[in-house]
Amino acid sequence: MELVTPSIGLIFWMTLSFLILLFILGKFAWKPIMKSLKDREETIAQALNLAEEARAEIGDLKAENERLAKDAKDERDKLLREARDVRDRIIDAARLEAKQEGARLMEITRTDIRNEILAARTDLKNEIAALSVMIAEKLVKDELQDKKKSEALVNKLLDEVKWN
Secondary structure: OOOOOOOHHHHHHHHHHHHHHHHHHHHHHHHHHHHHHHHHHHHHHHHHHHHHHHHHHHHHHHHHHHHHHHHHHHHHHHHHHHHHHHHHHHHHHHHHHHHHHHHHHHHHHHHHHHHHHHHHHHHHHHHHHHHHHHHHHHHHHHHOOOHHHHHHHHHHHHHHOOOO
């Protein structure tokens, strides 16, 4: 039962050992523990500040990335519009050139056809003339066998010829 009801000596020695322990802890352990707690608190505060700064920087980078992405998209759209315009201009120029070339070829073809028709007509006239001369030659040969008939024919032909 002694532990339940302590004696005065026990209380004195317990108090004295507690005070000595408190003094030793206060002298050697309390300051380093408080300093390390304060250092830890400052480290945590710095880490929180750095985290907040990093979060703000990430937000700025995200906004910058979005702006760059928008700029890149706008630039891409602009380049695509320019490419379409160039393509359309090239196609229009090619169409115009093809039309002009087609018209030029058609005119050349028409001229060639006209020339061929004229050449064919000339050849046909020459053929007809040659045949006519040959037929006339044979007829005149038969007609000119008789002297009177030949003189009458020459006179008749001279009367029919138009003199310019």
